[in-house]
Amino acid sequence: MLTSWQAYRGEARALFAIAWPTAIAQLAQVGTGVVDTIMAGRYGAEELAAVAIGYNIWLPLFLFGLGLMMATSVTVAQAFGARRVQEIRDSLPQAVWLALLLGAVIGPACYLAGPLLDALSLEGSTRDKSLDYLQAVAWGLPATAIFQALRCHNQGLGLMKPYMVASIIGFIANIPLNYAFMFGRWGAPELGAAGCGVATAVCMWLGLVLLGAYSATVPAIRKYLPPLRPVAPNWPLLGGIARLGLPIGLSFFLEIGVFSTMGLMIATLGNNAMAAHQVAINLWDTMYMPMAAVGSAMATRVGHAIGSGSGAAVQVAVRTGMSLVVLVALSATLLLLSLPGPLVSLYTADAGIHAIAEKLIRLAALFIIIDSLQIGGSFCLRAFRDTRFPFVVTCLSYWCLSLPLAWWLGIKAQLPPAEGTAAIWGALIAGICVAMMLVMWRLRATLRRPLPAADAVSEEDERSPDTRDAA
Structure with missing residues (x-):
């Protein structure tokens, strides 16, 4: 033990x-x-x-x-x-x-x-x-x-x-x-x-x-x-890097694209709705950065474990990373739920914006927990060179589910601005939930498979020290 x-x-x-x-x-x-x-x-x-x-x-x-x-x-x-x-x-x-x-x-x-x-x-x-x-x-x-x-x-x-x-x-x-x-x-x-x-x-x-x-x-x-x-x-090597990285790049491009498109939808609901959305999304961005940093670090550590050929090391890296990214998300959730009013006051004193923004911040607190699992799982899959599946998940969950649902609930239903904005955010949360479930299912299946066979290590490589605590 x-x-x-x-x-x-x-x-x-x-x-x-x-x-x-x-x-x-x-x-x-x-x-x-x-x-x-x-x-x-x-x-x-x-x-x-x-x-x-x-x-x-x-x-x-x-x-x-x-x-x-x-x-x-x-x-x-x-x-x-x-x-x-x-x-x-x-x-x-x-x-x-x-x-x-x-x-x-x-x-x-x-x-x-x-x-x-x-x-x-x-x-x-x-x-x-x-x-x-x-x-x-x-x-x-x-x-x-x-x-x-x-x-x-x-x-x-x-x-x-x-x-x-x-x-x-x-x-x-x-x-x-x-x-x-x-x-x-x-x-x-x-x-x-x-x-x-x-x-x-x-x-x-x-x-x-x-x-x-x-x-x-x-x-x-x-x-x-x-x-x-x-x-x-080296064109074969260049092609290999591009094939591995292209789905990641497209995933990032499409993910920010869906946020931008939803912002344009909210802009049609009035200035207060758009301002409240901007405040809430800015706070979410701030909370997202530490989660993404842990996820990125986890991908590196899982990659090291995969390269070593140790299944036990892979399990330790994945469990530790997922635990830490969720811990960061829980801290962010506690902050958002405890101080929604003061946080909005950092941006504006307008009462109309306050009312909408505080509702959105509480929704953000909900989907940060869900998104943390999706973030951690996606970075783990990339460590296994599985970049296409997260890309397909981004297309399905955000562009095929969240956007149409956001338009239907937030624009087509002609709700008041506060309810319409919250409905659009609810559609985003629905997409994140689907993405999280698909990514976690894929990660679970991936972890059950044998690790790729490690290549032979040269004599020079065998003498290489671990740089983990250097620099």
Whole structure:
């Protein structure tokens, strides 16, 4: 019994060592968006609208790229668990090639967003400022694609402090850069919304330089980096990473798409309904980040256990990770249920918004518990290289169930704004419930199967120390 308890305690420590830097880095990235919103609002209403519109266009592209590159963390984690050092080294140049190809797609897609903005029927000046912002951000997207390749390589090793440091410094640098390029300070041109895009692009390149330089100084990471020389694309390996990562990227893209679509539905119910939705969804985003960080760390630890070929280690990693992600969700639920009024008061004093937002926050407290199981289960499946099933679940539960149900209950039924907004959120919860049940069923079936046979370990790999507590 003592041995079992020690195994779970050791696993929890290893999991936490990966999760906490990830959570801080993700919160820093969310904070960057908050700073952009605040400073654009100080500049003017049109700039605020332009940045908000542009952000909601390039963010799905960013998340798609992140999902695609997450395949790298899956392959590296399993190779690390099996102590196949050369395989880890060989994978990074191919991940960078894939990132370069990705950047060559999402960068121009962002730069050429004019027709999409035209379809939104925006006012002329808002449309032009949104396009200026997007065209500035577009120059940074290739950098962020390579940044994610290196970040996911480190994540597969279980070493996330360089990612955290680069994200924090990027968050801090974004503030004076925004001030300089938006308001024309310290000799910089006054660019308004476009200046916010310039600051974002500069921080994307800064983040890449910082992450690369810091990673190269950490001995536990440096030994898994290949020599700095040109490497030709390995098309079969590139194709394997893309096939594994494409469903993850599409899942992220579709998931944020369904939230955006439901937001547009709620916008038709009035300003109070939309404002309350925005408050509640912002609070949910804040609670989601720690759960996602634990889920991401769990995927790394499960990948290590799979690579080691130990079924017992896999069980310990899964149970520990699921327990911790649910514990985080329970803490978030307690906070939301205990302080709905004060939390809403941080955003607004409007009584009409308060009434709707508090109802939505209580619903959020319900689905955070359910969503935590779905998050943990999906990340575990990805550790087993099962990325297509979570993608299919996203399509079925959100797009085939939640969206039609939201339209029927929230729009077609013509309920009052408060009830209609709650009905749309209820439809979202229904989709999350279905997704959770399907994912947990799949995970249960996966854990019953034999582990994939481990490849032979080379003599060099056999001598490789565990980097779990390094950096």
